[in-house]
Every structure is written in C-alpha cells, then in structure tokens.
Amino acid sequence: xxxxxxVDDETTVNVARxxxxxxxxxxxxxxxxxxxxxxxxxxxxxxxxxxxxxLLGPVWxxxxxxxxxxxxxxxxxxxxxxxxxxxxxxxxAPSFGYLWSFPLAAVVIGYLVHGxxxxxxxxxxxxxxxxxxxxxxxIVIYAFGALGFMYVQDVGPEAAVLAGVVPFVxxxxxxxxxxxGIVRSDVLHAG
Amino acid sequence: MTLVYEPGxxxxxxxxxxxxxxxxxxxxxxxxxxxxxxxxxxxxxLVAGMLAAARTSPxxxxxxxxxxxxxxxxxxxxxxxxxxxxxxxxxDAIGPALASVRVILVLLVTAAYxxxxxxxxSRAVIQRxxxxxxxxxxxxxxxxxxxxxxxxxxxxxxxxxxxxxRLGTERRVTERVRLLAVAALAHAFDRADTFALALxxxxxAWNPTLPEVRFGPRDLPALALxxxxxxxxxxxxx
Amino acid sequence: xIRTEGLVHRYGDVTAVDGVSVTVDDGSFLAVCGANGSGxxxxxxxxxxxxxxxxxxxxxxxxxxxxxxxxxRTAVGMVFQNPRDCFVAATVGADVGFGPENLGxxxxxxxxxxxxxxxxxxxxxxxxxxIDRLSGGETARVAIAGALAMEPDHLVLDEPFAGLDWPAxxxxxERLESLNDAGTSVVVVTHDLGAVADxxxxxxxxxxxxxxxxxxxxxxxxxxxxxxxxxx
Numbered sequence: 001x002x003x004x005x006x007v008d009d010e011t012t013v014n015v016a017r018x019x020x021x022x023x024x025x026x027x028x029x030x031x032x033x034x035x036x037x038x039x040x041x042x043x044x045x046x047x048x049x050x051x052x053x054x055l056l057g058p059v060w061x062x063x064x065x066x067x068x069x070x071x072x073x074x075x076x077x078x079x080x081x082x083x084x085x086x087x088x089x090x091x092x093a094p095s096f097g098y099l100w101s102f103p104l105a106a107v108v109i110g111y112l113v114h115g116x117x118x119x120x121x122x123x124x125x126x127x128x129x130x131x132x133x134x135x136x137x138x139i140v141i142y143a144f145g146a147l148g149f150m151y152v153q154d155v156g157p158e159a160a161v162l163a164g165v166v167p168f169v170x171x172x173x174x175x176x177x178x179x180x181g182i183v184r185s186d187v188l189h190a191g
Numbered sequence: 192m193t194l195v196y197e198p199g200x201x202x203x204x205x206x207x208x209x210x211x212x213x214x215x216x217x218x219x220x221x222x223x224x225x226x227x228x229x230x231x232x233x234x235x236x237l238v239a240g241m242l243a244a245a246r247t248s249p250x251x252x253x254x255x256x257x258x259x260x261x262x263x264x265x266x267x268x269x270x271x272x273x274x275x276x277x278x279x280x281x282x283d284a285i286g287p288a289l290a291s292v293r294v295i296l297v298l299l300v301t302a303a304y305x306x307x308x309x310x311x312x313s314r315a316v317i318q319r320x321x322x323x324x325x326x327x328x329x330x331x332x333x334x335x336x337x338x339x340x341x342x343x344x345x346x347x348x349x350x351x352x353x354x355x356x357r358l359g360t361e362r363r364v365t366e367r368v369r370l371l372a373v374a375a376l377a378h379a380f381d382r383a384d385t386f387a388l389a390l391x392x393x394x395x396a397w398n399p400t401l402p403e404v405r406f407g408p409r410d411l412p413a414l415a416l417x418x419x420x421x422x423x424x425x426x427x428x429x
Numbered sequence: 430x431i432r433t434e435g436l437v438h439r440y441g442d443v444t445a446v447d448g449v450s451v452t453v454d455d456g457s458f459l460a461v462c463g464a465n466g467s468g469x470x471x472x473x474x475x476x477x478x479x480x481x482x483x484x485x486x487x488x489x490x491x492x493x494x495x496x497x498x499x500x501x502r503t504a505v506g507m508v509f510q511n512p513r514d515c516f517v518a519a520t521v522g523a524d525v526g527f528g529p530e531n532l533g534x535x536x537x538x539x540x541x542x543x544x545x546x547x548x549x550x551x552x553x554x555x556x557x558x559x560i561d562r563l564s565g566g567e568t569a570r571v572a573i574a575g576a577l578a579m580e581p582d583h584l585v586l587d588e589p590f591a592g593l594d595w596p597a598x599x600x601x602x603e604r605l606e607s608l609n610d611a612g613t614s615v616v617v618v619t620h621d622l623g624a625v626a627d628x629x630x631x632x633x634x635x636x637x638x639x640x641x642x643x644x645x646x647x648x649x650x651x652x653x654x655x656x657x658x659x660x661x
Contacts, residue, residue: 004396019335027343038262074313085301092297153266388516392529
C-alpha cells in the first residue's frame with residue numbers, strides 16, 4: 001500500500017463546487033419552461049453553463065462542464081429531459097453538438113467575465129461585460145449545436161437552424177436576462 | 192421519473208460495465224454506417240434483444256425521453272418543407288426520417304445501460320481507463336455529480352411548486368427563472384464547502400484503491416457483439 | 430490523546446476560538462457544549478487539521494496535526510452535523526468504504542472494515558441500500574460507520590442527536606457508549622447536555638471562544654446558568 005497523496009484544500013473545494021454546478025446544470029435540464037407567445041418549451045441547461053463560467057471562472061467552470069459530460073456519459077440523467085449515456089455524446093441524439101460545446105462555452109464566458117484565470121467577485125463586473133460574455137458563449141453553443149444537428153439528423157443548414165436554433169432564441173434571451181439578474185443580485189458570494 | 196439505475200440481477204446487470212460501454216459505442220458507429228431501412232430494421236432487432244436482456248421496457252424508456260422527441264420528429268418535416276410548390280418534398284425528408292429512427296434506437300440502448308449499471312462501476316471504468324489525476328478527477332467528480340443530482344432536483348422541484356402556489360403563473364417568465372435559480376444557488380457554495388470538509392476528513396486522495404471491475408466468461412457474448420458491430424461499421428464505411 | 434495549546438482561530442475580525450488549551454485523554458468521553466457561536470464546532474475542526482490555527486498548536490497522540498494530515502485524520506474520525514450533506518456516495522457500502530479506499534488499503538481489507546463498521550452501528554447487511562432511502566437515525570449511524578471505517582482512536586461528533594427522535598437518539602447513544610467501552614475516546618459537541626449526561630465523564634463548556642467551565646458534569650452544572658445550554 002502506497003502512502004495517500006491528499007488532494008489539497010483548495011482543489012477539494014473546487015472539485016466539490018464543480019460537481020455541484022455540473023449537477024445543477026443537470027437539474028436545470030429537467031426544468032422545462034414555456035416561452036410566452038411562441039409556446040416552445042425549453043430547458044434551463046444553458047443557464048447552468050452561464051453560471052458555471054461566471055461564478056467559477058474559466059478553469060473550474062470549464063471543469064464543471066467536463067464533469068457534466070462525464071457524469072452523463074456514464075449514466076447520470078443530466079442531459080436534456082433526463083437522458084444520459086455515452087451514445088448521446090457519440091452523436092446518438094441531436095443534442096450532441098450543444099453538449100460538447102458546454103465546456104468550451106463555460107471557459108469562454110469565464111475568461112471574458114474575469115479577464116484571466118483569476119476569479120473576481122461577479123457582482124463587481126459590469127453588466128455590459130456579462131452580457132457580451134454570455135452572448136459570445138451562446139453563439140459558441142448554437143454554432144456547435146447546429147453543426148451537430150446537421151450531422152445527427154442528416155439535414156441541411158437551413159433546417160438545422162430552423163429546428164435547432166431559431167426556436168430557442170427567445171428562450172436564450174430570457175436565460176441571459178435571468179443570469180444577469182442572479183449575478184447582479186449579490187445573493188451569491190463566490191470564493 | 193427519470194432514467195436511473197435499478198438494482199437487479201438481469202444478464203445485463205452482470206456484465207462488466209466496459210463491455211456495455213463498448214457495445215454502446217460500436218452500436219452508434221454501426222448505426223451511422225447503416226442508416227438505411229434494412230440496416231435500421233436489423234439494428235432494431237438487436238435493440239429489442241438488448242432491452243430484453245436488461246428487462247427494460249421500450250415504451251417506458253421512450254416516455255422518459257419525451258422532451259427530446261419533438262425535435263427528432265420535427266427534423267424530417269422541416270427538411271421536407273420547401274418554399275413554393277410542391278411545398279413538401281418527400282425525397283428530402285427520407286434521410287432525416289431514417290436519422291430520427293437511428294436517434295431513437297441509440298436512446299433505447301442508452302436506457303438499457305443506465306438501468307443496469309451502478310455508479311461505482313461507472314466510476315471504476317473512468318478511473319481505470321484514464322490514468323493519474325485526470326482519471327481520479329473525472330471518476331470522483333462524476334460520482335459526486337450523481338450524489339448531488341437528486342438533492343438539487345428536489346430543490347428545484349420544491350421551489351417550482353412553491354412558485355406555482357405563491358406567484359401563480361402571471362409573473363414574467365424571466366422573473367420566475369431568475370427566482371428559481373437564485374433559490375437553487377443560495378446554498379450552493381455553502382453546500383459545496385461543507386461537502387469538501389467531509390471529503391477532507393476522510394482523507395480524499397489522488398491515489399485511492401479503485402473499485403473492482405472484472406471481465407468474466409459472461410462478457411464474451413457482449414464483447415463478440417461489440418467486435419461484430421465494429422467490423423460491420425468498418426466494412427460498411429469503406 | 431488530543432491536545433490543544435493556546436489555540437486561536439479567527440474568521441476575519443471575529444475571534445471564534447480565543448486561546449483554548451484542552452486535552453482529550455485516551456478512552457475518555459468528553460462533551461463540548463456551549464451556545465450557538467461559542468466556538469464549539471471551530472474548536473473540534475482543529476482536532477484533525479480541517480482548520481489551521483491562527484495561533485497555538487494542536488497535537489494528536491503527541492505529534493503536531495499539520496506534520497502528517499493523513500495520520501491525524503486516520504486517528505481522529507469526524508462526523509459532521511447534518512450528515513446528509515456529507516455523504517460521498519449513493520449507497521451505504523460505497524460511502525462507508527470511501528475513507529479506507531483513500532488510505533489505499535487492499536480491497537479485502539476495505540470490505541472487512543465496511544462490514545465491521547456497519548455492524549458496530551447495528552446496520553449489518555445493509556451495504557447495498559440507497560442512503561437517500563434511510564431514516565434519520567439510520568442516516569446518522571451510517572455517517573458514524575463512515576468515520577469508524579478509518580479505525581480511529583478518537584471519534585468526534587458534531588451535534589449527532591440533532592433532528593433525531595427519541596428511539597433513534599437512544600440507539601446512537603448506545604453505540605457511542607459501546608465504542609467508548611471498547612477504548613475509543615469520544616468527543617460529542619452539543620448544546621443539549623441531557624443527551625450525553627449519563628455517558629460523558631467530563632464536560633467542557635465554551636463561551637465566546639474561551640473555556641467557561643471544565644470538569645465532571647456535577648462540578649460544571651452550576652456554571653451553566655446563563656450560557657444557553659440545556660442542562661440535563
């Protein structure tokens with residue numbers, strides 16, 4: 001038996017937080033809310049991606065989304081509507097492109113919000129900066145998402161955008177506003 | 192209810208998790224190569240066999256995927272639609288329709304794995320196939336996600352119920368989503384910090400003893416199936 | 430033996446523990462009590478190096494805690510308040526085995542420890558059950574088993590009776606008593622002395638981060654007035 005190499009304090013806390021945000025994203029994947037007027041239901045996963053990037057920063061926000069994918073791959077019901085499995089990440093379901101974009105999107109959002117790998121208090125970041133970060137993150141997610149949709153569903157770019165992007169634009173705006181409200185409300189104290 | 196592991200002793204339960212993951216991966220590969228009516232028919236037969244081995248009901252599993260299904264069904268319809276006469280081109284819709292069938296088959300195979308594989312086995316696979324600290328991070332981290340998920344799902348469900356009662360549905364959607372997330376997050380950092388202390392008190396280490404996973408004779412049929420699917424995929428693709 | 434010398438712990442401007450020197454003798458049963466915010470939890474979290482002192486020192490079996498954290502955390506088992514927040518796994522056996530796995534023990538040894546820890550808390554043969562389906566008392570006992578699987582010489586429990594009904598509470602009490610009889614020293618943090626009156630051989634009363642009283646229950650009883658501690 002070899003001596004135990006303890007995980008240091010800071011890493012332990014960060015692993016716990018990353019797992020918690022991954023689980024939160026999974027819990028949000030089950031919440032379906034209907035956008036008024038269009039009556040298209042959407043889930044809140046992307047809100048989890050936003051919050052991971054904003055609250056945990058680029059490194060651990062990205063790590064949280066990697067854990068999200070890993071847990072889903074081995075059967076945690078965290079993907080859209082409570083689905084799971086390695087098959088989905090290998091292109092088995094139309095959500096495949098969106099899912100793979102989450103770690104990258106969280107890193108991008110985290111980096112744009114905090115300006116470095118150092119995590120700042122999110123309520124001290126200007127709203128404009130938060131909005132830009134989330135808009136760029138959303139573009140990353142939907143670009144990957146549409147490509148994945150074309151591949152999995154064997155459709156052209158127009159159908160992919162019509163089925164996989166357009167219906168969700170109003171919902172993304174909603175989530176973005178909600179995330180902004182959460183971060184600015186200062187009920188959270190990161191770090 | 193979502194798809195979760197159920198303890199049991201079906202043939203699928205007794206397989207090594209790695210065999211089951213290999214079958215899933217090779218199945219996806221084969222399904223992509225043989226997205227034809229005959230190919231999908233043959234694969235459907237295979238899926239029926241897998242579900243039977245896992246004592247998993249196909250209808251119940253499909254119901255659990257109900258959120259995903261509308262998009263899957265919409266794709267062929269949207270692709271078939273054109274601007275101007277004849278408005279709908281059947282030929283354009285066939286490819287996407289077959290792709291939708293493939294998606295449903297993959298989801299069902301996934302359901303069989305999830306129903307029959309406990310968390311610690313999945314964790315063992317990650318830790319044993321990815322060496323060193325990345326493997327330990329992913330394996331333990333994924334196990335912690337399983338651990339937190341029901342707690343957070345409960346939180347979210349409770350908050351939503353409370354909102355239905357108190358706020359009704361009149362409040363603006365943004366406001367409802369914001370309140371829900373704030374409530375769910377309120378204790379997130381405290382909870383993570385407490386959990387981290389509990390990990391430290393029990394010597395959370397980079398180099399723990401890993402759970403056992405062992406190939407046995409009963410894995411042979413599954414491995415043979417995975418090999419056959421892989422060969423079929425390679426042959427079909429070239 | 431666990432010993433603190435002039436221990437000081439601050440959270441920002443607030444001094445939670447202010448110069449505490451206390452010794453937990455081998456095989457003793459010590460109750461640490463005091464009002465909310467008196468520094469009880471902060472004090473015991475120094476016993477296995479979960480916190481670092483701002484001033485003073487902590488020794489476990491003669492060695493400074495920080496010198497070998499694995500040794501300190503193996504020697505001092507800790508059960509937290511609200512055990513539900515502290516489980517690392519979904520099933521009983523996987524959770525209880527977590528500590529021994531981190532020690533890098535052989536699989537057979539881990540299995541043996543999980544069995545004996547569960548039997549020590551009266552949960553034999555229930556390793557495959559899901560933790561979220563257990564009752565409050567069973568949850569508390571599984572949390573204790575998780576600490577016992579490290580085979581500690583000292584066991585520290587933070588408010589182990591909170592939220593338990595009477596029968597569950599008695600069962601936990603009995604288990605702690607028999608562990609103590611078998612030679613493990615037990616430290617129970619509580620604001621409710623009644624729960625440990627019969628079993629503890631010494632009580633340390635904390636007030637504003639300092640020791641207000643220290644001695645057998647009979648001797649400290651008079652000093653409990655006005656300290657917001659529920660007397661037995």
